[in-house]
Amino acid sequence: xxxxxxxxxxxxxxxxxxxxxxxxxxxxxxxxxxxxxxxxxxxxxxxxxxxxxxxxxxxxxxxx
Numbered sequence: 162x163x164x165x166x167x168x169x170x171x172x173x174x175x176x177x178x179x180x181x182x183x184x185x186x187x188x189x190x191x192x193x194x195x196x197x198x199x200x201x202x203x204x205x206x207x208x209x210x211x212x213x214x215x216x217x218x219x220x221x222x223x224x225x
Contacts, residue, residue: 187218194210195207195211198210
């Protein structure tokens with residue numbers, strides 16, 4: 162029982178630190194870039210940056 166629990170916790174932490182943390186950091190980076198773009202340059206350029214970021218993510222995920 163203890164070995165099964167240890168394996169479960171180890172798998173969960175490994176998954177959390179490799180997959181979820183990576184996605185979370187990407188999301189935080191996108192939010193920071195978009196926030197600063199909207200604040201300093203306005204809505205039009207902010208929308209173009211948002212579109213470019215989504216295109217880049219789409220291409221990156223399509224290659225996986």
